[in-house]
Amino acid sequence: MKARKLTSFRKHGRGSVLVICVWIVTILVLLAISIGRRASFESRILRYHLSRAQAYCLARSASERVYLEKAADKNVDYDYLQEDWSNKLKADGSPEFKDFPLGGGTFTIKYSYPESEEPLYGMQDEQSKININTIIDSTGNEIKERRDEFVELLENLGYGAELADRFIDWIDSNDDGSYEERYYSGQGLKPKNAPLDRLEELIMIDGFTQEIVDALTPYVTVYTNGEINVNTAPEEVLLALGFNNNDEVPAILNYRADGDAIKEIISSPAACSFLDADGKLCLSASKVKSDRLSCKSEIFRANSSGTVLNVTKRITSVVEIKSGTAPKQLYWYEE
Numbered sequence: 013m014k015a016r017k018l019t020s021f022r023k024h025g026r027g028s029v030l031v032i033c034v035w036i037v038t039i040l041v042l043l044a045i046s047i048g049r050r051a052s053f054e055s056r057i058l059r060y061h062l063s064r065a066q067a068y069c070l071a072r073s074a075s076e077r078v079y080l081e082k083a084a085d086k087n088v089d090y091d092y093l094q095e096d097w098s099n100k101l102k103a104d105g106s107p108e109f110k111d112f113p114l115g116g117g118t119f120t121i122k123y124s125y126p127e128s129e130e131p132l133y134g135m136q137d138e139q140s141k142i143n144i145n146t147i148i149d150s151t152g153n154e155i156k157e158r159r160d161e162f163v164e165l166l167e168n169l170g171y172g173a174e175l176a177d178r179f180i181d182w183i184d185s186n187d188d189g190s191y192e193e194r195y196y197s198g199q200g201l202k203p204k205n206a207p208l209d210r211l212e213e214l215i216m217i218d219g220f221t222q223e224i225v226d227a228l229t230p231y232v233t234v235y236t237n238g239e240i241n242v243n244t245a246p247e248e249v250l251l252a253l254g255f256n257n258n259d260e261v262p263a264i265l266n267y268r269a270d271g272d273a274i275k276e277i278i279s280s281p282a283a284c285s286f287l288d289a290d291g292k293l294c295l296s297a298s299k300v301k302s303d304r305l306s307c308k309s310e311i312f313r314a315n316s317s318g319t320v321l322n323v324t325k326r327i328t329s330v331v332e333i334k335s336g337t338a339p340k341q342l343y344w345y346e347e
Contacts, residue, residue, distance in 0.1 A: 139311050196218075250264060277302050
């Protein structure tokens with residue numbers, strides 16, 4: 013009898029030990045899985061930050077790379093859209109700066125041009141745009157012709173002229189107890205009473221929604237001296253400057269579409285052809301003043317991005333590139 017009980021006890025004991033061992037193994041497996049998951053998560057986080065740092069370096073390298081295209085430009089007297097800094101192409105016609113492979117990743121430099129259905133891969137000419145800061149001169153006075161240009165642009169885009177006046181109220185130095193002062197004090201804001209430093213500041217002005225700012229961005233700037241490159245200005249800018257839509261604007265657009273560049277602007281009162289085959293633009297019969305125009309540019313915008321393992325870093329810069337000098341950064345923004 014005692015032998016039977018002892019045998020039964022031993023069997024139960026072995027069963028208990030087996031259950032305990034199973035539980036211990038289960039706990040150890042769960043612990044290992046937990047540690048493995050944590051290690052995997054930390055590894056993914058580390059890989060993400062490493063890829064992000066590499067993507068940033070690629071985006072920055074892209075900016076420096078495209079700056080060199082302008083520095084190497086041999087056309088010192090004029091700039092136009094078919095040059096390599098604007099849209100460099102490979103021998104097979106594909107874009108040079110689209111998904112350019114480098115260091116285990118790729119970089120891209122591109123921008124949207126109003127007259128092109130496809131993006132262009134290079135730098136955008138800031139001097140193709142109207143500098144709205146120049147509506148107010150250095151003495152604080154409004155320049156009517158510049159205001160009229162902004163109004164024309166706004167109306168061509170489907171917006172009202174009152175936006176131009178609200179913009180002027182924001183940057184001029186005259187508060188004079190007007191609507192401007194009453195409105196912004198109620199919003200806890202104060203008009204800047206100075207030129208914009210960045211185009212994004214437009215969103216702070218009464219009436220300027222994000223939609224309006226986005227619509228204006230291809231056509232206005234705050235970085236140039238006010239001269240507009242007739243070779244790169246889109247149709248809306250040419251119209252805002254005062255070129256008529258009957259023959260002058262079509263003549264410029266058709267000339268540029270053939271891959272030609274306007275090389276000289278003539279303001280002589282003597283009668284001459286508006287635009288001849290040699291690239292001479294004659295303003296004798298046009299209401300546009302020659303001091304508003306240029307054939308070359310020195311201010312450019314680069315929208316560059318670097319990608320490593322599906323991680324993308326973007327940099328937007330505006331740079332001044334003068335012949336024989338190092339590029340000068342005017343604006344830098346990282347996403």
